[in-house]
Amino acid sequence: MAIEFPDPRSASPEGIVAIGGDLHPESVLAAYRLGIFPWPVDNLPLLWFCPPERAIVRFAAVHVPRSLARAARQCTLRFSLDEAFADVIDACAHSPRPGQDGTWITPEVIAAYIRLHELGIAHSVEAWDGERLVGGLYGVAVDGAFAAESMFYRAPNASKLCVLHLIDHLRGRGLEWMDVQTMTPHMGRLGAELIDRDEFLALLQATRRLRLRLFD
Secondary structure, three states, X not given: OOOOOOOHXXXXXXXXXXXXXXXXXXXXXXXXXXXXXXXXXXXXXXXXXXXXXXXXXXXXXXXXXXXXXXXXXXXXXXXXXXXXXXXXXXXXXXXXXXXXXXXXXXXXXXXXXXXXXXXXXXXXXXXXXXXXXXXXXXXXXXXXXEEEEEEEEOOOOHHHHHHHHHHHHHHHOOOOEEXXXXXXXXHHHHOOEEEEHHHHHHHHHHHHHHOOOOOO
């Protein structure tokens, strides 16, 4: 049974909307439809967030740095969608993050999002060097909106090029933006912006009404 979430505008100053529950697909879907996402924290019940500021990427405002554009032109990698979701999320979980001792992508999160992938809700982008997986990212598509979750790389620029591949794909399906949740230096260089919660929720609901089909 899905969790019944309160209005995300009632979140704590840190953005916590709810505490507890589980990662059942119906609960995760209910959360994303309201602009809420789960974020496990060590030694605490499951936390559900809708922060006061949200990072998004508007595709019309994407800026590709010169070095990344050059890497894209010279790239020999192959990119794919949904060919290795389990491998991608596992790699994201085990990728070191500057300033972080651990990861929020727990075994429970991995199992839950693999189930979402099996249901056609969670999706991955992969970068391949021959048969070797060298980069990727995954996220969640709900009602025609997309939320990017995490990415990893094992070759220079592989994850960044996966982001560009994803943007091209989503733009081709009629989407004009994606949720990246929190600002990172890379997303900032690509042109991501921070908007307040109310603006984000209005944008999310307007996008959901379009009912875009983002993946086959």
